[in-house]
Amino acid sequence: MSLDTFAPGGSPAAAEPVRRDPDFTMTSGRWTLRAEGGERAAPAFADPDAAPELLANLRERERATGRAHVLYGMIPFDLSEPADLRVTDRAAWRPRSVEPAALGSAGDPLPPEDSPAYRSIVADALERIEAEEVQKVVLSRTMTLDLGPEHRAEAERVIAERLAASSRRADVFRVRLADGATWIGASPEIIADVSDSRFLTHPLAGSLPRVPGGLDAAQAAARLAGSAKDLHEHRFVTRHIVQALEPLAREISAPEEPELFGTDAMWHLGTRIGGRLRPEVSALEAALAIHPTPAVGGAPTQPALRMIRELEGSSRGFYSGLVGWTDSSGNGRWSLVLRCASLRGDALTLYAGAGVVAGSTPSGEHAETGAKFSTMLRTLEGLL
Numbered sequence: 139m140s141l142d143t144f145a146p147g148g149s150p151a152a153a154e155p156v157r158r159d160p161d162f163t164m165t166s167g168r169w170t171l172r173a174e175g176g177e178r179a180a181p182a183f184a185d186p187d188a189a190p191e192l193l194a195n196l197r198e199r200e201r202a203t204g205r206a207h208v209l210y211g212m213i214p215f216d217l218s219e220p221a222d223l224r225v226t227d228r229a230a231w232r233p234r235s236v237e238p239a240a241l242g243s244a245g246d247p248l249p250p251e252d253s254p255a256y257r258s259i260v261a262d263a264l265e266r267i268e269a270e271e272v273q274k275v276v277l278s279r280t281m282t283l284d285l286g287p288e289h290r291a292e293a294e295r296v297i298a299e300r301l302a303a304s305s306r307r308a309d310v311f312r313v314r315l316a317d318g319a320t321w322i323g324a325s326p327e328i329i330a331d332v333s334d335s336r337f338l339t340h341p342l343a344g345s346l347p348r349v350p351g352g353l354d355a356a357q358a359a360a361r362l363a364g365s366a367k368d369l370h371e372h373r374f375v376t377r378h379i380v381q382a383l384e385p386l387a388r389e390i391s392a393p394e395e396p397e398l399f400g401t402d403a404m405w406h407l408g409t410r411i412g413g414r415l416r417p418e419v420s421a422l423e424a425a426l427a428i429h430p431t432p433a434v435g436g437a438p439t440q441p442a443l444r445m446i447r448e449l450e451g452s453s454r455g456f457y458s459g460l461v462g463w464t465d466s467s468g469n470g471r472w473s474l475v476l477r478c479a480s481l482r483g484d485a486l487t488l489y490a491g492a493g494v495v496a497g498s499t500p501s502g503e504h505a506e507t508g509a510k511f512s513t514m515l516r517t518l519e520g521l522l
């Protein structure tokens with residue numbers, strides 16, 4: 139098998155040229171994966187055979203073509219719903235680049251929408267936490283905007299370029315799915331980054347808005363480290379991940395205390411959990427073992443997922459699901475679909491959620507979700 143294209147972690151990539159505007163791009167760290175083509179698979183990963191079958195198909199395709207391929211796409215929040223994955227026809231890694239035109243374009247964000255309905259479901263959740271139905275539940279809201287029809291054609295590219303410029307530490311993705319939607323976002327949260335069986339997962343939970351003239355890094359770190367509510371919210375996540383990975387890992391190291399992590403719009407508590415997977419475990423399988431963590435679901439997981447469905451009233455689809463890729467050696471990267479929007483026709487829907495625990499308030503979570511919208515809202519100048 140020829141490894142034609144240089145890529146992160148020695149991952150193979152096919153050498154054929156990829157169109158300038160491929161169906162899938164994902165920028166992580168110093169690299170952008172551009173992928174296109176391939177037959178679509180729509181497995182529901184609630185079926186434990188789904189991942190091994192897909193990985194077998196990937197290897198089969200490599201045998202048939204004599205070159206390297208990558209499995210890529212999106213996995214929904216709810217694993218009983220179908221994913222949208224493909225084995226590449228063509229893929230290429232490029233060094234991360236920022237379009238000069240996008241630099242400096244991230245202006246003041248548009249104001250987030252007020253949502254009394256969101257405050258009301260947070261209040262309901264707080265009562266149910268008080269009644270000990272769950273300990274944590276992450277509730278989200280959406281905000282839909284109409285793109286001006288004259289901007290529709292350029293909007294995807296402009297938003298993605300602006301995100302790449304404003305969110306240098308994020309995994310910036312743009313994915314066209316079979317159902318006609320395009321998802322665009324700047325994920326701050328890695329679920330599984332795997333290279334030669336070494337893994338990293340970087341959960342975030344416990345947040346403060348980051349606004350110009352507001353708290354600086356030291357102040358935000360002190361505020362979050364002193365907040366029993368945020369530490370409590372965070373611990374559910376790290377505990378869940380360590381437990382879920384234990385059967386798949388040879389070695390796991392997780393620091394006791396979280397650290398500050400900043401995005402363009404937020405301060406978060408984050409924990410870098412790393413180690414070594416058993417050699418047969420792929421990035422896809424590690425990600426599926428962890429997902430959905432209490433950073434986007436809740437604790438305990440199943441009652442929290444039922445409560446989310448009930449209180450949010452509709453499926454999240456791919457929001458707070460996974461976006462990423464895996465190669466046939468098990469290397470890969472899967473990140474959470476956050477700080478994102480889906481585009482259908484002229485309708486751009488933004489998504490944001492926040493963890494509710496004892497001590498949360500409806501107005502606090504409303505403000506937090508508003509701040510999370512601003513990563514996307516900042517990219518829309520001149521497009522509405």
Ligand SMILES: C=C(O[C@@H]1C=C(C(=O)O)C=C[C@H]1O)C(=O)O
Pocket residue numbers: 276278327341342343344345406433434458476477489490491492493494510
């Ligand atoms: C759910 C979202 O973010 C998640 C929730 C967080 C929190 O509740 O503190 C922090 C980071 C993410 O894990 C979102 O951005 O929509």
